[in-house]
């Protein structure tokens with residue numbers, strides 16, 4: 204059987220998100236919306252999940268109603284993800300990485316807001332003013 208072609212970001216994301224953990228189609232949609240900032244419709248997700256299942260890259264658990272099913276990658280599906288990562292390289296890394304910045308001082312993840320401070324000629328991201336002020340002084344909060 205020939206490999207599934209990944210021709211758009213939604214498909215790439217579907218596979219990537221499943222490689223992170225098993226989940227409902229609904230969860231996949233929500234996460235994709237968060238990461239792409241676009242509205243995702245069930246029609247963009249479920250036919251592809253079905254195709255993945257037919258290829259035995261994905262299997263499901265739970266009741267046979269599509270909203271109740273949990274999708275997960277089979278060992279063959281995991282090998283498919285490895286092939287994809289070889290094919291897409293850097294793009295794959297960028298796509299899979301959640302849009303998070305880390306605090307230059309305490310290394311915590313900054314979800315929203317944060318605090319920028321110009322240090323040594325460039326702007327660094329911090330989670331809070333405290334961290335910005337403590338940066339480079341060795342004490343972590």
Ligand SMILES: [Zn+2]
Pocket residue numbers: 306307308309310311329330331334
């Ligand atoms: Zn911090």
